[in-house]
Amino acid sequence: MSHEKIQREGWAEEYVRGRLAPEDSAAFEEHYFGCDRCFAEVQEMEIFVSGMKDAGRRGLLNPELDPSPVSAGWLMPAFLFAVSALLLLAVGLGYMLFIRLPNSEARLQTALAESHRTEAQLAELNARASSEAVPQANVPVVILTADRSANEPADHLTIGKRTTEALLWIDIPPQPAGTQFQITITAADGSGKTIRGLERNENGALAASIPVNDLAAGTYVVRLYPAQAPGGMIAEYRMTVSRE
């Protein structure tokens, strides 16, 4: 049996409807077991014929009945739903465009203005905080001298309980005029702090203040370098710090 003959004579429908002779039916089964196209057609025809029988049973094929009400019954709610959805969309858009958005914009502008005012106040407070100097009594001072021998005790700094700043006074060897310096203050555990931009004062020394929070009790090494060539150390000092 050829595929062309099967197609031409519509065997798929005849088979599905049980109208093929037994030997033709068997031959067609042997064919569609090896033919994807014919098997797909048989499956589709099975569904179509079953659907038509079902429609006949439900009276949908009766000529006096208009099946369109079935569709209308389905279409009308869909149409009403679509119209309702469009109306709701239009109302929603109008509300957003003419009421909600202008209100939101006004609120945004107010919030921005408030934010700018707050920023200005904060800037003013910061400026005042940095410019207001608070006098402090009994500022501890340590004088660091570089010409001590290793056997002499280190220069000592005692920090009081109410002290916030300490003053380092550093004697330095003669240097060319205009030289700038920097010092590193290194604790025994290797932590340290650097102070830059130092210049000799009228007494031929360097003076720097340091927050005492940076100075825990212990031994420190202070190293002096020229600012332009920090690799070349000029002098080294030893300092001990104690706290009351």
Added chain:
Amino acid sequence: MDGPVQATDAELVYGVQSGDESAGTDLFRKYSERVFYLALRELRSMADAEDVRAETFLRVLKAIHKRQIASPDALRLFILGIARNVILETLRSPLREARGEIPEVPAPEVAEIVDDDVRHSIQAAIGRLKPREREFLRLHYYEDLPKEEIARRLGVDEERVRLVKSRSLKSFREMYRRTRKIADTKRGGPSLKV
């Protein structure tokens, strides 16, 4: 783009005999829908058709392992033969007779395959027909009359009946494929109807 190349029956047989598990899977994939449809058509029961499918492939695989299949190229007819035997055994089984099912009656329709998608597509196809054309279809599919009788009753020639059938099938096919495509997309993959 072409799909994956399907193994020949001979390759499937040699694969199963050499212990290649994927060959057994491919063999099942290639023929299981056909066996299921054949059984469903004869037995009118999804559960029985499923049992026939399982029993058929069990026997087929055993036979291949025991090298009882005469020619690997004849695998298709071998499976069909076993399926027919299993269907006959099922039709004659005391269990089916006890359920009151009559084995002699062929199974022209299967109620389970007419789901909402089918009904919707059929109604859409019917909706495009004139009342007289619907009458053609009613006499043909529901009353099950031959084309000649329909032509005689309605006073039209057989070619006209054939054209109405062809147009209805085309409308149904378009609507049904569209509906199934949407349903498959929602489900995440295609599915077999029968």
